[in-house]
Amino acid sequence: MKFPKPYALKTIADLIDADFVGDENYEVLGANEIHVVEKGDIVFVDHPKYYDKALRSKASVILINKKVDCPEGKALLVSDDPFRDFNKLTHFFKPFEKATQNISESAEIHDSTILQPGVFIGNHVKIGQNCLIHPNVTIYDHTEIGDNVTIHAGAVIGADAFYYKNRPEGFDKLISGGKVVIQNNVEIGAAATIDRGVSGETFISEGTKIDNHVQIAHDTFIGKKCLIASQAGIAGCCVIEDEVTIWGQVGLASGLHIGKKAILLAQTGVSKDLEGGKTYFGTPAEEARKKYKEMVYISKLPEIYKKLK
Amino acid sequence: MKFPKPYALKTIADLIDADFVGDENYEVLGANEIHVVEKGDIVFVDHPKYYDKALRSKASVILINKKVDCPEGKALLVSDDPFRDFNKLTHFFKPFEKATQNISESAEIHDSTILQPGVFIGNHVKIGQNCLIHPNVTIYDHTEIGDNVTIHAGAVIGADAFYYKNRPEGFDKLISGGKVVIQNNVEIGAAATIDRGVSGETFISEGTKIDNHVQIAHDTFIGKKCLIASQAGIAGCCVIEDEVTIWGQVGLASGLHIGKKAILLAQTGVSKDLEGGKTYFGTPAEEARKKYKEMVYISKLPEIYKKLK
Amino acid sequence: MKFPKPYALKTIADLIDADFVGDENYEVLGANEIHVVEKGDIVFVDHPKYYDKALRSKASVILINKKVDCPEGKALLVSDDPFRDFNKLTHFFKPFEKATQNISESAEIHDSTILQPGVFIGNHVKIGQNCLIHPNVTIYDHTEIGDNVTIHAGAVIGADAFYYKNRPEGFDKLISGGKVVIQNNVEIGAAATIDRGVSGETFISEGTKIDNHVQIAHDTFIGKKCLIASQAGIAGCCVIEDEVTIWGQVGLASGLHIGKKAILLAQTGVSKDLEGGKTYFGTPAEEARKKYKEMVYISKLPEIYKKLK
Numbered sequence: 001m002k003f004p005k006p007y008a009l010k011t012i013a014d015l016i017d018a019d020f021v022g023d024e025n026y027e028v029l030g031a032n033e034i035h036v037v038e039k040g041d042i043v044f045v046d047h048p049k050y051y052d053k054a055l056r057s058k059a060s061v062i063l064i065n066k067k068v069d070c071p072e073g074k075a076l077l078v079s080d081d082p083f084r085d086f087n088k089l090t091h092f093f094k095p096f097e098k099a100t101q102n103i104s105e106s107a108e109i110h111d112s113t114i115l116q117p118g119v120f121i122g123n124h125v126k127i128g129q130n131c132l133i134h135p136n137v138t139i140y141d142h143t144e145i146g147d148n149v150t151i152h153a154g155a156v157i158g159a160d161a162f163y164y165k166n167r168p169e170g171f172d173k174l175i176s177g178g179k180v181v182i183q184n185n186v187e188i189g190a191a192a193t194i195d196r197g198v199s200g201e202t203f204i205s206e207g208t209k210i211d212n213h214v215q216i217a218h219d220t221f222i223g224k225k226c227l228i229a230s231q232a233g234i235a236g237c238c239v240i241e242d243e244v245t246i247w248g249q250v251g252l253a254s255g256l257h258i259g260k261k262a263i264l265l266a267q268t269g270v271s272k273d274l275e276g277g278k279t280y281f282g283t284p285a286e287e288a289r290k291k292y293k294e295m296v297y298i299s300k301l302p303e304i305y306k307k308l309k
Numbered sequence: 310m311k312f313p314k315p316y317a318l319k320t321i322a323d324l325i326d327a328d329f330v331g332d333e334n335y336e337v338l339g340a341n342e343i344h345v346v347e348k349g350d351i352v353f354v355d356h357p358k359y360y361d362k363a364l365r366s367k368a369s370v371i372l373i374n375k376k377v378d379c380p381e382g383k384a385l386l387v388s389d390d391p392f393r394d395f396n397k398l399t400h401f402f403k404p405f406e407k408a409t410q411n412i413s414e415s416a417e418i419h420d421s422t423i424l425q426p427g428v429f430i431g432n433h434v435k436i437g438q439n440c441l442i443h444p445n446v447t448i449y450d451h452t453e454i455g456d457n458v459t460i461h462a463g464a465v466i467g468a469d470a471f472y473y474k475n476r477p478e479g480f481d482k483l484i485s486g487g488k489v490v491i492q493n494n495v496e497i498g499a500a501a502t503i504d505r506g507v508s509g510e511t512f513i514s515e516g517t518k519i520d521n522h523v524q525i526a527h528d529t530f531i532g533k534k535c536l537i538a539s540q541a542g543i544a545g546c547c548v549i550e551d552e553v554t555i556w557g558q559v560g561l562a563s564g565l566h567i568g569k570k571a572i573l574l575a576q577t578g579v580s581k582d583l584e585g586g587k588t589y590f591g592t593p594a595e596e597a598r599k600k601y602k603e604m605v606y607i608s609k610l611p612e613i614y615k616k617l618k
Numbered sequence: 619m620k621f622p623k624p625y626a627l628k629t630i631a632d633l634i635d636a637d638f639v640g641d642e643n644y645e646v647l648g649a650n651e652i653h654v655v656e657k658g659d660i661v662f663v664d665h666p667k668y669y670d671k672a673l674r675s676k677a678s679v680i681l682i683n684k685k686v687d688c689p690e691g692k693a694l695l696v697s698d699d700p701f702r703d704f705n706k707l708t709h710f711f712k713p714f715e716k717a718t719q720n721i722s723e724s725a726e727i728h729d730s731t732i733l734q735p736g737v738f739i740g741n742h743v744k745i746g747q748n749c750l751i752h753p754n755v756t757i758y759d760h761t762e763i764g765d766n767v768t769i770h771a772g773a774v775i776g777a778d779a780f781y782y783k784n785r786p787e788g789f790d791k792l793i794s795g796g797k798v799v800i801q802n803n804v805e806i807g808a809a810a811t812i813d814r815g816v817s818g819e820t821f822i823s824e825g826t827k828i829d830n831h832v833q834i835a836h837d838t839f840i841g842k843k844c845l846i847a848s849q850a851g852i853a854g855c856c857v858i859e860d861e862v863t864i865w866g867q868v869g870l871a872s873g874l875h876i877g878k879k880a881i882l883l884a885q886t887g888v889s890k891d892l893e894g895g896k897t898y899f900g901t902p903a904e905e906a907r908k909k910y911k912e913m914v915y916i917s918k919l920p921e922i923y924k925k926l927k
Contacts, residue, residue: 099444102426117720118738118754120427120444120462134777135717135738135756136427138444138462138499153738153756153774154809156462156499159443162520162538170494170516170534185788190756190774190811191463191831193499193521193539207788211780212811212833213500213851215521215539215557225788229780230811230833231851231869233522233540233557248833248851249869249887251540251558251575266869267887267901269558269576282901283576283591284604295902297610301915307617308925408753411735429736429753429771445736447753447771447808465771465808468752471829471847479803479825479843500772502808502830522809524830524848524866542831542849542866560849560867560884578867578885592885592900593913606919616926 001177001199002030003093009061009075012042015092016085021067022075028061031089031177033219035237035255036200042089044082083165083172090177090199097123097141104141122158128184140196146184152212154191157182161198161218161236174198176218183207189214189230198236205242217254229266241276251283310486310508311339312402318370318384321351324401325394330376331384337370340398340486341509342528344546344564351398353391392474392481399486399508406432406450413450431467437493449505455493461521463500466491470507470527470545483507485527492516498523498539507545514551526563538575550585560592619795619817620648621711627679627693630660633710634703639685640693646679649707649795650818651837653855653873660707662700701783701790708795708817715741715759722759740776746802758814764802770830772809775800779816779836779854792816794836801825807832807848816854823860835872847884859894869901 010024029040034050037043037059044063045054054062055071063077063086070076079085103109103121113131115121121133122141129147133139137151140158151157158180164171178197182204188194189212194202197219204210204222211230216222220234223242228234232246235254240246244258247266252258259276269283281288319333338349343359343366346352352368354360363371364380372386372395379385388394412418412430422440424430430442431450438456442448446460449467460466467489473480487506491513497503498521503511506528513519513531520539525531529543532551537543541555544563549555553567556575561567568585578592590597628642647658652668652675655661661677663669672680673689681695681704688694697703721727721739731749733739739751740759747765751757755769758776769775776798782789796815800822806812807830812820815837822828822840829848834840838852841860846852850864853872858864862876865884870876877894887901899906 096441098423099425114716116717116738118427118445118736118756120425132714134758136445136463136736136754136772136774138427140443140462150778152777153758154445154463154500154754154772154811156445156521159461159499159521160459160496162498162518164518164536171518171536173496173518187778187791189780190777190813191500191522191772191809193463195499195521209780209782209789209791212774212777212813213522213540213809213831217539227782227789230835230853231540231831231849235539235557248853248871249558249867253557253575266871266889267576267885271575294607294610297614298607298912298916300614301610301912301919304614304617305915305918305922308922405750407732408734427736427754429734445754445772447736449752449771463754463772463809465754465830468770468808468830469768469805471807471827473827473845480827480845482805500809500831502772504808504830522831522849526848540849544848544866558867562866562884576885580884603916603919606923607916609923610919613923613926 001032001090001094003028006040009077012061012089013077016063016077016079016088018063018077018079018085019067020075020077021070022061026061026075030199031086031093032059032200033178033198033237034059035239036219036221042077042086044086046082083174086199087173087175090175094142094175094177099123110147116153134190140180142179142196143182144179145182146186146206148185149182149187151188152190152192155188156191156193157188158196159193161195163198163218163236178202178219180204183224186210192216195236211248223260244276310341310399310403312337315349318386321370321398322386325372325386325388325397327372327386327388327394328376329384329386330379331370335370335384339508340395340402341368342487342507342546343368344548345509345528345530351386351395353395355391392483395508396482396484399484403451403484403486408432419456425462443499449489451488451505452491453488454491455495455515457494458491458496460497461499461501464497465500465502466497467505468502470504472507472527472545487511487528489513492533495519501525504545520557532569553585619650619708619712621646624658627695630679630707631695634681634695634697634706636681636695636697636703637685638693638695639688640679644679644693648817649704649711650677651796651816651855652677653857654818654837654839660695660704662704664700701792704817705791705793708793712760712793712795717741728765734771752808758798760797760814761800762797763800764804764824766803767800767805769806770808770810773806774809774811775806776814777811779813781816781836781854796820796837798822801842804828810834813854829866841878862894 006027009026013020031042042061043059104123107125109127110129116135118136127145131149134153160176163174183206192214194216195218205224207225215233217236220238229248232250241260252270257273263279265281270285279288282291315336318335322329340351346368351370353372354363413432416434418436419438425444427445436454443462469485472483492515501523503525504527514533517535524542526545529547538557541559550569561579566582572588574590579594588597591600624645627644631638649660655677660679662681663672722741725743727745728747734753736754745763752771778794781792801824810832812834813836823842826844833851835854838856847866850868859878870888875891881897883899888903897906900909
């Protein structure tokens, strides 16, 4: 989430009613998630376990719940509840805008693009040339779509992240102020869902093909020329490199890194980073050939048990 | 399913052309599923295996295909085909009403609630304050939604139960006359589906959060403050207690009871009741630490086999 | 895909700028996939591994990338790129027609059928008697639906096949020119997706019931009176015989044959053909009783290991 213009540190601190450490005129440019944060951005952290990671990230301003030593060239926003105050920022800079019609007047859509009936296009959406958006597709605010993109019926682009803080009084939702970016030559299947970033982008790179019912969660990055088959689910903040093949009903936990040209066979469940160039299978995922060997040994168990007797 | 007013036993018997045992003026208040049936209700049973369960349930009237001894204080409706005759009741008391517009005039929706374009709201639906219903959501007849509920695009609330009787001439559908009830502060993800009860309610309790593509089947009860991640599927007539966490792509068979604060790890497949307060993994589900041990032993199989040789 | 009238071989060859072997007036009737191709049809093949299969198939014309000996009574279309040229044919005979309204004027829908609000019906769609199409359903061009069919909200019938050729410059899409055929008394759940055939038909036979979120891919044939539970996924070109039961979250790879009355338990993953009349479980699928035995042996592993020590 980039702010519309740079804001002085003091202005931001006043906005969320927090203390600050640093030059009051320090320029703040936006806010983002820690794995993709950039210079000028705010990142928030509310658990001591992650203080170091946040303080050493590329973030220029750390919204934190303890007055720690401020790293040189950076600034702190000190709050008793960084999660709540990050939501205040999102609420201020990216307020929800109610739709007044099916296709927002603020949307920029190239003339050559076809929108079938029942399509919803939110505010500030951009869609390039020669796209085909099939019926009953929903495209939330701020989504950016390139050229030659086909989206099949019932797909939902840009719904909120599934991201909550567990408080005694109930789950507190992290407001999603990010967006979805879809590059050229992408195809997205029927009833597929791609959630927006929390403060950054969920990114689908050029030439990637996504099948029906696929779920791609907030802030995940999908590389170029990936194939993602039906009913696969990719949790938030993953990085999938180029030319990865993900077969049907595969599931990936959040924050994983999958190397270039990895192949995940159907129904595989991934809970750890995977090197590229290899084929994986099973839950939890292992190299397929190792898994196949295991399966052979399991089939020999009756024989082993007999021998032992 | 409550009837609009109490009906005399004889009136009901005439309606479905069945014999009855009991006082002809016995007051019948409604009909329901056996796991949630209440005093005054009809329950139906058509297999001797379940006669006892039905006769000893809280139901006041048992629609049954054999003239058994009638328990004291109760009544029987005796029919050669209770399934068919239960459908007659549902058809009479909850007939399908064709929509005449996108948002039914009979729906009661608080002024503060936002309905985005393309939303369908059926007959007799109630929606409370400060809800946000995103584009292309479908809310079937009789659904009840509390306050501060967000439903993301493409979600379907209140579709029919997947419930058929296998007859020689084809599957015979049990007509769904129940509804969906969603309490305050619930969030429901894009393209999620929550089916209506067959005669009772599918119930989502306060503060529960449901991710994209989740399936919740008929007559299932979800407790307070549960988290249900993307692509999880919960079959019919389950009871999920409070604060249960269900991760992505988990599946639950029908009629299961999951105890408070249980955690089901991703892709787990559950076919038996599970105690609360524990973490489960695998298909079929076991305690995660037991499953992890098994996985260690499986990885040692080559070594075991070598030793044996 | 049948052509609107027979075309002379030479006319087809000129259309795609290919050489031909055979009588220039040879009548060509259509084009299809190899597993369902019929006399008079074109089939394409671009890999030597499959030359024989294509040449010995029921196809009358083989679009091929090598000038092989032409089987008697058949004809060849010789092209440096059969995939590209097959797309040319589809593009010519089944061009995409942009919708001009929610329900196409070219659709034939029986008066007794109910269309709820938000339904999209494409061009040349046929729907029989007493059907009920719930809100926000999308039915793509050329779909054929029989009598007494119910389709729940958000379902998508007839989206394109997920079928690409991997070229150095990106994935090249095989254009879908086929359709979906749904026979009488079928019910389709909310947010289910049934893709059209590539050049043939995706076929759902009489009396089959399909639950929410089910995915059925291109050119798959589903027999009579099958039950397919929620979140199951069936890949392209499968043949599922009559009365097969597929429980929740089951996945099938492409091109499989499942015999009559087979039962696939929940979460099973199928990668090979399965005989009918048996119950299967696990990934990869095995007979359930074999799988259960394996599970017992696995649970004995700690004991086995102890004995060995």
